[in-house]
Amino acid sequence: MKFCCVNGIQQNHMDIESRGLAYGDGLFTTAKIINGNVQYLAQHIDRLVLGCKKLGITSPSSSQLSKQLAITAKSYALAVLKVIISAKAGGRGYGRSPCNSHDLIIMVHDYPKQYDEQVLNGISLGLSEQKIGLNPMLAGYKHLNRLEQVLLRNELSIRTEDDLLVSNLNNDVISATSANVFISLDKKLYTPDLTLSGINGIMRQVILKHYPSAMVKALSVNEISQAQSMFICNSVMGVMPIANFNGRLLSIDLPLAIRDEINDKTIAK
Helix, strand or coil: CCEEEECCEECCCCCCCCHHHHHCCEEEEEEEEECCEECCHHHHHHHHHHHHHHHCCCCCCHHHHHHHHHHHHCCCCEEEEEEEEEECCCCCCCCCCCCCCEEEEEEEECCCCHHHHHHHHCEEEEEEEEEECCCCCCCECCECCCHHHHHHHHHHHCCCCCEEEEEECCCCEEECCCCEEEEEECCEEEEECCCCCCECCHHHHHHHHHCCCCEEECCCHHHHHCCCEEEEEECCCEEEEEEEECCEECCCHHHHHHHHHHHHHHHHC
């Protein structure tokens, strides 16, 4: 870890009775820092503020978050920013204290440079043997309870693929272990419906905005298996082409073209 501050004080420790630690009572976002700027800063702040509203946690103001994150990022040419907002300690059991205040944790980590190497040739994607649950109350939000993703990454650690495609208990494809997924099928772009499971990632939102004809729908593994091309994406890796899905070779031309177009539009802003 390159940097950490808790509630505006540079430190790497906090109250062990934090509700984020005890119950996962909070949320987070992870962003890429490029040339001292947080990529998609406004979208990450909106995610945090809207997530706090959903969870009923008093959040910092958008302007406060923007200022703090911009100041933190300016010292780094290339890095990963992680922001956690957790309900403070207090209350009895699951019930929060009436004051309902928050802890704000800001961290900076090294950028995973293997992403820049992997994107050149694409990565391999297998099928996870595990399925994630249905959670319509919290689907789409990046809350602190990520035990399903921990188990998925444990599975990935003993697999030969670079990542895994994950379905939910309804057998609908949802995502990779920590990234959203898009497929191209019959010259149309599709991404899974996340109404019941998964995270509505910032990069997913950016791609859907740039490609309004892309369709959001429930997708089965059989439909995914017919794709002409496929990619996964998140705020740190960007668009990552899939060169091999479950042993089947795929073209990475379209994912690379989408990556270039998204990058060009981001730089042009």
